[in-house]
Structures are given as C-alpha cells and as structure tokens.
Amino acid sequence: MSNGIDDSNLAMILEFVSESFESLDTSEPLIDTLKTEDFKDNVNTIFRTFHTIKGLAGFFEMVYLNKVTHEAETLLDYIRKNDKSLDESTIDIIYKSFDFIRYILQVISVDYIDTAIAEEIPEIIQIIQIHTDHLKNNTVLASNLNKEEISLDDNSFDFNSLVNDEMREQFLVSSFDLIEVGANNLILLEKDNTNENLIAETFGLIHSLKGNSGFMGYSEIEEIAMDTETILDSLRQKELDVDSNIISILLSNFEAIKNRLEIIIKGNADKDLIPLINLDIVEKVIKKEIELPKNEIILDKKNTPIQNKKYSNENEIEKSKQGVKLKNDIRVETNKIDKLFDLVGELITIESMLTNSSDLKNLELPIFWKSANMLNKITRELQDISMSIRMMPIEGLFNKMKRLVRDVSIKMNKKVELVIVGSETEMDKNVIDEIADPLVHILRNAMDHGIELPEVRLNKGKLAEGVIKLEAKYEGNEILIVISDNGAGINRERVLEKAFESGLITNPLEKLTDKEVYMFIFEAGFSTAKEVTDISGRGVGMDVVKKNIEKLHGTIDLDSEFGKGSTFTLRIPLTLAIMEAMLIRVGKSTYALPILALRESFKCNINNVTITMDGLEMVRIRNEVLPIIRLHELFNIMPTANDLKDGILMVVETRNKRVCLFVDEILGQQQAVVKAISDYVGKINGITGCMILGDGNIGLIIDIEGLFRMSESNFVLNLN
Amino acid sequence: MKTNNKVKFEEYEDENLIDFRYMGFSQDSEDYLIDIKYVTEIIGIQNITPLPNSKSFLKGIINLRGIIIPIISTRLRFGKDEIDFNARTCIIVLNFEENNIGLIVDNVTEVYHILPENISLPPDTNKGTNSNFIKGIGQIENKVCMILDIEKLLIDKENMSLN
Secondary structure (H helix, E strand, O other), rough: HHHHHHHHHHHHHHHHHHHHHHHHHHHHHHHHHHOOOHHHHHHHHHHHHHHHHHHHHHHHHOOOHHHHHHHHHHHHHHHHHHHOOOHHHHHHHHHHHHHHHHHHHHHHHHHHHHHHHHHHHHHHHHHHHHHHHHHHHOOOOOOOHHHHHHHHHHHHHHHHHHHHHHHHHHHHHHHHHHHHHHHHHHHHHHHHOOOHHHHHHHHHHHHHHHHHHHHHHHHHHHHHHHHHHHHHHHHOOOOOOOOOHHHHHHHHHHHHHHHHHEEEEOOOOOOOHHHHHHHHHHHHHHHHHHHOOHHHHHHHHHHHHHHHHHHHHHHHHHHHHHHHHHHHHOOOOHHHEEEEEHHHHHHHHHHHHHOOOOHHOOOHHHHHHHHHHHHHHHHHHHHHHHHHHOEEEOOHHHHHHHHHHHHHHHOOOOOEEEEEEOOOHHHHHHHHHHHHHHHHHHHHHHHHHHHOHHHHHOOOOOOEEEEEEEEEEEEEEEEEEEEOOOOOOHHHHHHHHHHHHHHHOOOOOOOOOOOHHHHHHHHOOOOOOOOOOOOOOOOOOOHHHHHHHHOOEEEEEEEOOOOOOEEEEEEEEEHHHHHHHEEEEOOOOOEEEHHHEEEEEEEOOOOOOOOOOOOOOOEEEEEEEEEEEEEEHHHOOOOOOOOOOOEEEEEEEEOOEEEEEEEEEEEEEEEEEEEEOOOOOOOOEEEEEEEEOOOOOOEEEEOOHHHHHHHHHHHHHHOO | OOHHHHHHHHHHHOOOOOOOOEEEEEEOEEEEEEEEHHHHEEEEEOOOOOOOOOOOEEEEEEOOEEEEEEEEHHHHHOOOOOOOOOOEEEEEEEEEEEEEEEEOOOEEEEEEEEOHHHEOOOOOOOHHHHHHHHEEEEEEOOOOEEEHHHHHHHHHOOOOOOO
C-alpha cells in the first residue's frame, strides 16, 4: 500500500500531520477549562479538532487514526450534548486521546501510514469507549435538556462542513476590513453629517457584509447587519438626520458584528464581553429610534450601555485585529526562511564590504554614496523583516507548560496554579525551540522542590495551592523569562553542605554570596534532594538548563528566599543571528566584542594600576578596582602593545561581574552576522563564533563568560 | 598508453564517473592521493584567521564565499616543518561528513584514474605515525603514490574529536 503513495500524496500527508499537530496544540489548553461551568464553546473547539482529523484520516485511509479520533469525537459529542461540567477522570481521558493521536501522527510522519500501531489501538479505544458509556449512563436524564440549544450547535456544524476553512478565512478577513472602513466612515460622518457619499459607501459595505454572512450561515451577524442597513437606508433616503446618537448606535452595531466575528475566529470567546441582551436593547432602541428620532429619555438610557461597551471593547478590537493577522498567514517551510535569512546575512556582509572597500578611499563620489546609503537603508529594512518572519509568540510553548504543570501536580499530589504573563512576547523560533527543555526542567524542579505539599503549606501559613508564575517580557535587546514560585525556597546551608561533600568547595565556611551559592545548583550531578523521584532529583537537569541557555548566549540568574520561594531569570538575546559588535585588534587578529557587554573603554593611566602579590594586575576606575585581563596572553598572540599605556582598556560586564580587557586598538563598531566556526573545530574557549569583516577577512567573536572562566583558571594555575 | 586511452574514453562516456579517481598532490619528493569523492574544489592560498588555543595543525579558518572553512596544514599534520607559501601552494577543499575542511598542500599534481587491482595495502612496517594516514599504495605507470585515509587524517584520535 505504501508503495502506491506518490510524492504529492506524501507531501499532503505531511501537511496533514503538521496541521493536525498544530490544531491539537491550539485546543489542548482548552481541556483544562472544561472543568468550569461555561465550557460549551471549548468543547466544540475540541470536538472540531477531533472531527477534522477524523475526516482527513479517513481521506488518507489511516484506518486506526480514524478509529481513535472517532471514539474521542463520540466522547466529546456526549459532553457537548449533555451540558455538564467534567470530572478529573474524563479530562484525563481527553488528554490521553490527545497524546495518543499525537503518537499516531508521529508514526505517520515517518511511515506515511498508521499500520504500525495496530496492536496498541484496541486498548485506547476500549478506554475511551468505557468512559463514554460510563458518562452516558450517568447522564440519560440530562439528555432531554434544552433541545433548542443542541440543535443550534448542530446547525453551526453543518456549516462548518459545507463551508471550507479557506472561504471562512477570506470571509473573516474581508469582514474585518469592511467593519473597519465602515466605522471610520461613521466617525467622519459625525463631523461631516451631510456627506451623502459616506452614507452611501457605508451602506454598500454593510450590504455586502450582510450578503456574505448570510451565505456563510452566520445568521446572527446577518441580522445585525440587516438592522444596521435599515438605519443607513433611512439616512440615505433622508428619512433620518445624522446625529451623534445615531452614529453611536451604528458604531455599536459595528462593534457587535466585530465581536461576533471574533467569536468565530477564536471559537471560544467569552460571551460576556458583549452580552446578547445588550444587543437586544440596542436593536429595540434602534427600532424606536426610527419611529421617534429625537427622544431624549431613550437616548439617555441607551447611551450608558453603549459607552460601557465601548470601554470594554477597546481591548477586544485590538485582539480581533490580531486574530485576523494570525488567520491571514501562509505556511512556509522553515528551511526556506533559514535560507532567506542566510542570504540577507550575506547581503549585509557584502554591503559593508562594498561601502568599506579600500578602492573607494580618497575618492569624491557623491552619487555613489547616495546610492550606497539607500542600499544600506534597504538592507537594514530587509534584515528587520526577515528577522520578524522568524519571530513567533512564546504562547505555544507556555501553553505546553500548562499541561506539564497539571500532570506533574497530579502525580505529586500538589496543588499548583500556573500564572502566565506575557505569552504574546515574540521570539526567534529557533530560540523558542531551544528554551523548551530548560523551561521544562525549571518548572519540574519548582514543582518538585519548590512547591510544598498542601498540608505542609497550610502548616506554614500559606495557601494550600502554590503559585508558579511564568513571565516573558522584553528588556532592551534581550528577552527575560522569569519563573517564580512561592514554595520552599533554597536552603543555603544544605546547598553549601552538598557543595562541600561533592568537592565544589574546599572549605565549608568559605564566605560566598547567596548568588554564588545558588549557582552550585547548576553544576552537573548536583542535587540536594534527599531521594530521587521520577520527576527530578538526580542532579541532571539544572546543568542542562545552564548549558542550553549558554548555548543561546543567554544567562541565568537565581534568587531565592528560604521559606518564601525562588525566582529563575533567564536572559536571552532577541536573536542569535545578528548583533552589534565592537571590533578590536590584538596583534594581527581582529576580534569582535558584543556591544551589550561593553561598558566603557579608556587609555590606561599607569598610576591607577596596582599589581597584587599574586601578580594580578588591577586598575582603579573611580571607586572600583577591576582585574585586568590581557587578551593577548589568554589567546597566545603577539601583541603590538605590550605595555598597558600603549593599548586600550575596555570594561566588560556579564552577570554583574566586571573586568578590564587589555587590547591593542579599537577599530570601530559594526553589525555582525554571527556565524558558527565549524563543527569540525569544536568549541574554542573564549570564542563563540565568527563574523565576516568588511574586507572579507574573518573576525572572531569573543565569549565574555568564557573569557572570565579562562582567566579564572589561568589565575589558579599561576597560583599553583 | 593503452590504459590512458581507456581513461579518456570513460571520461567521455560519463563525466560524473568518479569511481577510482584520485586527486594527487606532492610534498617534498612524495606523492599523495585523495579519493576524489571528498574533493569539492581547489583554491589558491587565502588569508587565514588563526584560532587561539587550538590544535597545532589547525592553521585557522578562511571565508570562502561566506562559508567558514577550517584549514589544516598537511605539513604540520605529517609532523614536518612548514615552508613559506608560494605560487604553487593551494588549498584542497574537502567535504567530509557534512563538514567543509581545507587542506594546505604544496603542489597539486593531477587527477589519476587507478583501478582497484593497481592498489595494494600499505606495508605493515610501523615505522612512523604518518603511515597511519595511508590507506593504500597506488601504482601509476612507474610512480608509487600513497592514498590518504581522510578520516584518520582529519580526526586526531588521540586528542581531538569531531564534535
């Protein structure tokens, strides 16, 4: 059978798999909300996910996937028809179905067919069936409830299958445009109230919206649009005069339509945002309004709800715009984007090679420079855009963490609430992929060692439910991801004890700052857990966190208060690919320092330099004394400046540590497209990568952290 | 002469035929061969950026049309002294396990066609570490050439890994 599949079919199957993964990812966070009362919309979304996958699985003749999704769909169908909130076990079953479907998809992505899992199928199907039957028996009585509502929902499903996704998307996008233009017209009309063109145009807009929504089967929007159309028609026929009240009503109708559109997009919008009753009032008012155009009492009454609505709607409008943006996308393979990005990198390099070319020296070329400046501007813009293509909101990753927290908390009998802030923060897709693992480790750790058991918490006078906060935000050129918990915090003494036991420190009474002590946690094999659980405690994990973050050129900070909780702060550069660099020269080699780490640079005054007994050179800057690292010594190069007074000192800082680098000369600032040095070479201490310089030669990019480590071990060597 | 004609004929027949072909280079009085499947191109000597604190035979990296390529000196790899670069010095760019790596050689000779029956195993005399790099001995007319074992040449078993 698999032999009969041709290439185009393979591509379709792969697309099906990736789309299914995506829709599972979007609906998974909704599962948890099913516990609450108002879950109807979410059940529908999950139902639809199963339904779509089932349909496509049938199309591709994936028998087993089809079977499993069918069972899951049946279960969801019961849930949505019997308006009843769910217990833990049902939710578990839904999660299990998600997991199993993902597993099948994984198999399909390799084999292009799902026959490999034939043996595992009966078990999961049985689990789901038993549960469905179980629910059925308990809810026979409830099935007679509210027939009207059920049939309404069924209606919307018919439309879902008649109208394909692409049509719906187009409808949504164009409707939002219509609404936006229409609302704009209305605002203009308020000032220019005799402009017949504006009225006519708006009438036309709402008329097409009415037609579209009727065709798509969104009867509610159609109705609102019709009412709006009637008012606009009266205005057009001059039966009504334009005044601010009418404009308000029209605007509120537009907003109501927008709100309904948004509900369609999200599939799970909170209906409270624009209550239906409000709409009814407005509709009634409109009808009266047409008969009695200037009734002040009614105007007062209706002004209040409208204004309230407007107020609550401001966020909504923003959201709905985003919603449309998300929908209006095309799928592109990541390797194409990577290629584009590489080419833009090349372009930037070539551009600077061209404009810095030595051939141009001492030439008067005004026209050339005009074009060169344009070229520069365009390349920068191109760079910005190609970079933004790779940016994705971190939401997907954070949503996965919800699931993790839920599973782990059940496993450990702990009560944990996960608070997520800033999930709209955008990051380079590669970076998001890289921080997934560290985040899992930190969260597991927080739940295992941080958050205490409910009874312990109550004894300590805390709420039984612990809180873990996951926050993402921008700070300068970096993204901060903060994971904080209100659990037990870190026991400094225990960490020190362990550090001594495992030989990380030689003297248990050594004076260390809290931060230095906490950093031991990131050492490989370090764990203060008394016993190893299947969640954490083996001491692998936190060192992986540190390594992964360092791979991204990021840093990790840990703050903790014993008994009150801990906070991990990850700082990650916005992008790995491009950075502002200060070029310096040591001997014949050019090096690049990340501008972000650079604090200041100065010619050294020899009077401010002291040499310690260990032979360490220190320089005093204002109130601070900093050690001097001679770059040429660390890198074994012959410098042109051997004397401190001949070269330049540069203060660099990372993780609150500062040192002075001694270099021969500063060459200038340049934007660097960071390139890896080659897997063949492996890791070079003190170097993170390289860049191509204006003359086509290569500059090595200095890894400040690595430099610190090197100078520390060098120093220890010297002492010995 | 007859064998030579045969090579020409095959060249005609299939330009992509790379079996039994070897890139030759000479160093001092010795001739070395590299299986041509590894060779991507040959370039003149370029400005090499040295890497601090790296293996002695690793001369540094070059920028070849935007691609960063590490450069190995065959002389240093064979434990010989370096000589000044001259007009004949060139870099053979190899592709080995998805990595581009350049070899500095004194002098590229030509592409030879050697059938397996004309290749013998290297003599088992363990006279030096360099003989580790030799995979076989090829006979070209009356010349004897050493076929290099690229894997052993590039990967320093004792103190370097391809990581």
